[in-house]
Amino acid sequence: MRIKLSFLLPALCALAVSSTAMAQTIFPLTQADILSGSHFDFKVEFGAVVDPAQVKVTINGQDYSKVLGKSAELMAREDGKEFSSLLLRDASIRKPGLYTVIASDGQKSASVNWRVYATPAKPVAKNVILFVGDGLSIGHRTAARILSKSMAGGKFTDKLAIDDMPYMALLSTQGTDSIITDSANAAHAYTTGHKSCVNALGVYCSRAANSLDHPKVETITSLAKRRGMAVGAVTNSEIEDATPAAMVAHTRRRSDFNDIVKMFYDSKIDVLMGGGSPNFLPKSTPGSKRADDVNYIDLFKQADYKLAITKTEMLAAADDATTSKLLGLYNTGNVDGALDLKFLKKGSVAKFPDQPDVPEEMAAALKVLSRNKKGFVLMVESARIDKYSHSLDPERAIYDTIMFDRAVKQARDWAKANGNNTLILVTADHSHAVSVVGTVNDEEPGTEMRNKVGTYEQAGFPNYPAPDAEGYPNKVDVSRRLRLTFGAYPDHYDTFRPFMDGEFVPTLRNAEGVMVANEKYKTIPGAVLREGNLPNKGARASNSGVHSGDDVVLTAMGPGAEKVHGQMENTELFRVMAEALALAPQQVAKAKVSKKQ
Numbered sequence: 158m159r160i161k162l163s164f165l166l167p168a169l170c171a172l173a174v175s176s177t178a179m180a181q182t183i184f185p186l187t188q189a190d191i192l193s194g195s196h197f198d199f200k201v202e203f204g205a206v207v208d209p210a211q212v213k214v215t216i217n218g219q220d221y222s223k224v225l226g227k228s229a230e231l232m233a234r235e236d237g238k239e240f241s242s243l244l245l246r247d248a249s250i251r252k253p254g255l256y257t258v259i260a261s262d263g264q265k266s267a268s269v270n271w272r273v274y275a276t277p278a279k280p281v282a283k284n285v286i287l288f289v290g291d292g293l294s295i296g297h298r299t300a301a302r303i304l305s306k307s308m309a310g311g312k313f314t315d316k317l318a319i320d321d322m323p324y325m326a327l328l329s330t331q332g333t334d335s336i337i338t339d340s341a342n343a344a345h346a347y348t349t350g351h352k353s354c355v356n357a358l359g360v361y362c363s364r365a366a367n368s369l370d371h372p373k374v375e376t377i378t379s380l381a382k383r384r385g386m387a388v389g390a391v392t393n394s395e396i397e398d399a400t401p402a403a404m405v406a407h408t409r410r411r412s413d414f415n416d417i418v419k420m421f422y423d424s425k426i427d428v429l430m431g432g433g434s435p436n437f438l439p440k441s442t443p444g445s446k447r448a449d450d451v452n453y454i455d456l457f458k459q460a461d462y463k464l465a466i467t468k469t470e471m472l473a474a475a476d477d478a479t480t481s482k483l484l485g486l487y488n489t490g491n492v493d494g495a496l497d498l499k500f501l502k503k504g505s506v507a508k509f510p511d512q513p514d515v516p517e518e519m520a521a522a523l524k525v526l527s528r529n530k531k532g533f534v535l536m537v538e539s540a541r542i543d544k545y546s547h548s549l550d551p552e553r554a555i556y557d558t559i560m561f562d563r564a565v566k567q568a569r570d571w572a573k574a575n576g577n578n579t580l581i582l583v584t585a586d587h588s589h590a591v592s593v594v595g596t597v598n599d600e601e602p603g604t605e606m607r608n609k610v611g612t613y614e615q616a617g618f619p620n621y622p623a624p625d626a627e628g629y630p631n632k633v634d635v636s637r638r639l640r641l642t643f644g645a646y647p648d649h650y651d652t653f654r655p656f657m658d659g660e661f662v663p664t665l666r667n668a669e670g671v672m673v674a675n676e677k678y679k680t681i682p683g684a685v686l687r688e689g690n691l692p693n694k695g696a697r698a699s700n701s702g703v704h705s706g707d708d709v710v711l712t713a714m715g716p717g718a719e720k721v722h723g724q725m726e727n728t729e730l731f732r733v734m735a736e737a738l739a740l741a742p743q744q745v746a747k748a749k750v751s752k753k754q
């Protein structure tokens with residue numbers, strides 16, 4: 158795979174000629190790993206308006222159109238601005254290997270390297286279930302284990318299902334623009350195998366003015382559907398939110414909820430469950446968040462989806478043997494988390510009393526998806542581990558980690574009972590700065606809560622009741638409780654207690670636009686004002702905790718799981734799935750492959 162450099166020389170010489178224009182940017186970006194046969198948009202952004210006659214773009218020394226099979230459109234003035242771009246939609250490369258792309262405008266030259274990889278000829282797994290604990294960090298994991306499993310002799314007597322897997326890796330989550338990722342570009346890495354930037358789904362982040370015009374990459378949903386497989390996404394966030402949206406969406410802006418609903422519809426995804434119904438309803442419907450009069454509820458129904466808006470309806474639809482497509486929308490916002498749904502009945506439980514939890518959604522999804530004999534890909538998200546960590550509400554985040562573990566346990570049982578041919582991957586999309594540092598013991602003398610915190614041997618063990626059949630202690634406000642702390646936070650009152658009346662709202666924006674501690678919590682006995690360590694003014698101001706750039710844990714079992722080990726890029730998770738399902742189209746017989754190149 159030798160690269161011809163001769164044509165480069167004039168371009169390199171021309172670099173000496175002064176020019177204020179920036180060098181070209183080439184998408185996919187360098188170091189991209191591209192699944193053989195998968196679709197991607199090829200784009201070269203030039204730094205100025207270029208002379209088409211001077212433009213030369215090669216891949217491994219050949220004109221790019223020979224390698225990609227077609228020519229691109231040269232936009233003389235992209236978006237009416239003073240720069241040109243070359244754009245080729247839906248390109249693909251079948252032959253595995255290293256590819257060097259060089260783009261010259263006659264003055265400046267830039268290059269990137271891609272790796273195109275094939276997959277085995279035959280799938281080793283029939284199905285894949287990808288579990289995403291949004292924001293799930295080591296601290297949440299350990300806390301869930303402490304609350305959900307008993308200990309004896311300093312050892313846990315049982316393991317969490319998320320931990321008890323034969324293969325484990327650390328994943329780095331960094332993106333193309335930053336060392337800190339959000340849930341969009343993190344989930345995008347899993348569903349496309351490409352890196353991207355904050356807020357982006359299914360696209361590289363280019364300079365395109367319209368959020369829907371950026372260079373796209375193919376999703377696992379599209380690849381699996383091309384194979385005739387079924388695909389599902391279930392979550393307890395709004396279904397348009399970043400992680401489920403990453404299964405189908407192509408947008409630079411994760412908040413394009415109305416476009417994302419259309420993308421779900423167009424993708425023909427088979428099972429879709431979560432909250433967020435207002436973006437499915439025409440603007441004429443009270444409570445709608447759509448800007449148009451399209452009724453997506455009706456459209457989904459006309460496309461043979463069963464609609465469920467309560468757990469009861471979901472169970473009935475899943476049990477109906479004729480159901481092959483299911484849309485479940487159980488809340489106008491996010492579905493309530495486990496602590497509110499099962500114990501405290503706060504949040505929106507009074508308004509939506511019949512919502513399923515994530516394990517129940519997953520069980521229904523498995524029933525429906527497994528009716529497709531060609532197998533399925535299912536993404537299951539416990540979304541509020543992240544949301545409750547943003548709101549500095551440790552107990553709610555821990556209960557939703559226990560819920561996540563329960564879903565994984567059920568999936569493992571299902572896989573065992575259904576042929577042992579399901580690859581199960583369990584991970585987070587990013588982490589939070591969260592740690593178990595000890596306990597808080599109300600029995601300690603005095604009124605200062607700070608001095609009731611126990612560290613080292615004073616931490617001892619919390620006194621939550623033994624977990625119920627689902628793994629949850631049925632009482633969270635015990636006298637000796639876990640102290641899970643956040644390392645990055647806005648101004649807030651630290652109460653040292655669970656929030657029994659609903660999710661913590663730590664910080665509000667005052668009249669001057671400054672983020673200040675929510676005074677509502679000031680009078681709670683022992684509450685202490687914590688001056689934040691995050692920006693509180695201007696464009697960077699934060700009213701919540703933030704993601705961290707720490708690696709996340711990936712555990713895996715089932716056919717193909719042995720590829721999970723060591724330290725990996727988050728994009729490699731996509732490759733593990735693609736290889737297990739043999740998603741690359743197979744190569745033509747070797748004798749027919751050209752020996753040139």
Ligand SMILES: [Zn+2]
Pocket residue numbers: 292340543544547704
């Ligand atoms: Zn988040």
